[in-house]
Amino acid sequence: MSISRRCLLLLMLSCLPLAGIPLMAQQQTTASAPTVQKLPLTAALVLTPEFCATVNNKGGLKFPVGKAACSQLPATLNAVFTTLTRVDDSSKAGNVQVLLEPKFTDVSGTQRAFTFSKTELVVLVEWTIRDREGNSIWIETAQGSGARSMGNNITLRKNLDRLVHETVQQMADESATKMSSAPQLLNLHVEPAKADRNP
Amino acid sequence: MGRPFSLGIVGSLLLFVLAVASYSSELPEYPMQPASAYANKVVDSGLIVAIEVVGDTEQQKKYFNSNLNSRGILPVLVVIQNTSAENAYLFDKSAVALGNTIEAIGKGALKAGALLGSGGLLDVTLLPPGQMRMALTRREIRSKTLSPGSTVSGFVYIPISIDAPRKSVHLQVPLTNAHSSEIEVINLVF
Numbered sequence: 001m002s003i004s005r006r007c008l009l010l011l012m013l014s015c016l017p018l019a020g021i022p023l024m025a026q027q028q029t030t031a032s033a034p035t036v037q038k039l040p041l042t043a044a045l046v047l048t049p050e051f052c053a054t055v056n057n058k059g060g061l062k063f064p065v066g067k068a069a070c071s072q073l074p075a076t077l078n079a080v081f082t083t084l085t086r087v088d089d090s091s092k093a094g095n096v097q098v099l100l101e102p103k104f105t106d107v108s109g110t111q112r113a114f115t116f117s118k119t120e121l122v123v124l125v126e127w128t129i130r131d132r133e134g135n136s137i138w139i140e141t142a143q144g145s146g147a148r149s150m151g152n153n154i155t156l157r158k159n160l161d162r163l164v165h166e167t168v169q170q171m172a173d174e175s176a177t178k179m180s181s182a183p184q185l186l187n188l189h190v191e192p193a194k195a196d197r198n199p
Numbered sequence: 200m201g202r203p204f205s206l207g208i209v210g211s212l213l214l215f216v217l218a219v220a221s222y223s224s225e226l227p228e229y230p231m232q233p234a235s236a237y238a239n240k241v242v243d244s245g246l247i248v249a250i251e252v253v254g255d256t257e258q259q260k261k262y263f264n265s266n267l268n269s270r271g272i273l274p275v276l277v278v279i280q281n282t283s284a285e286n287a288y289l290f291d292k293s294a295v296a297l298g299n300t301i302e303a304i305g306k307g308a309l310k311a312g313a314l315l316g317s318g319g320l321l322d323v324t325l326l327p328p329g330q331m332r333m334a335l336t337r338r339e340i341r342s343k344t345l346s347p348g349s350t351v352s353g354f355v356y357i358p359i360s361i362d363a364p365r366k367s368v369h370l371q372v373p374l375t376n377a378h379s380s381e382i383e384v385i386n387l388v389f
Contacts, residue, residue, distance in 0.1 A: 056328070105324070105341075105342075106323065106324050106336050108324075108328060108332055108333055108336050109328055110328060110329065110330065110333060120333065122333065122336060122337070124336070124341070126341075126342050135380055136289055136375070136377075137377060138289070138344045138377070139289045139290070139291055139342045139343060139344050140342065140343055140344055141341035141342050141343060182344065183287070183346050184287060184344060184346070184377060
């Protein structure tokens, strides 16, 4: 075997682990949905237009995390509460027992250095849950993080959407788990929801 | 023919090494202790609030992958433990603030001065995207409801002068009683 062929073989062998790393990263970010305990509470999820329009404001790649969160959060949190109503303003919540107010506190992504290098995304959402009187009864931060190779310009959009979806879903799952196990919500002794006076 | 081919091989290997290096960029976890174990702490109303200043450059490089002192940023670990048997407290990180104004001097400090949040602390979200921001974000303290017996810990980032000795810092940490809505403000000076 010539020296050049040996070098080529060595390069191919050394790249084998590299091919497996993105696959491992993808497998880590596609974990199954957590099992959550249903809370006997009626809730309104306040997803404002500003929240749904959140995009990281710095850097080359734009991650539309707000749009993904407004699509994925209602479906995920529906498993936590007896009824969950989606509203775009807290004043439209009606007679629910708790108001769920999310806020993006950080959306941070790394830029890809090479075609095959991974792009990382970290999403932090801070939750405030209020009772009927408007008092804050629970505050918590949920994180989603993911990493994925963006590939070339043809696969970029598809891989970016996947990274955003996986990262936001991780944040939504963590939110659901934390809410369903919060003692402040489990022990919330409030009177049953009355019929909405302003239907 | 042979030389360009060899250069190509070397270039490919270099790219591979760089790619592997980027995959293994995980930083070690900062060692935590119970709040009561720290030297600088305040005990009040069933709460222990402790701080640890990470001013050593080598420590900063180890845990933040960056010399933060040279950028006018002082990382301070905050550990809050609720030792109350029945009260829960709401910790809102955006309410943490400096009780005194810190004069920013020097190039790095001026940069940090442009990244301040409302409480006078560094707002990490104003940093440009990259590994340093990732490291600071991951270690930053987060808002949390402190049920009896629970703890929250993480870093706050304080703007400092780099051309002059560090002045005393007064950190205010407000915590709201989840039941009565009364606010306890814990003051730490270091």
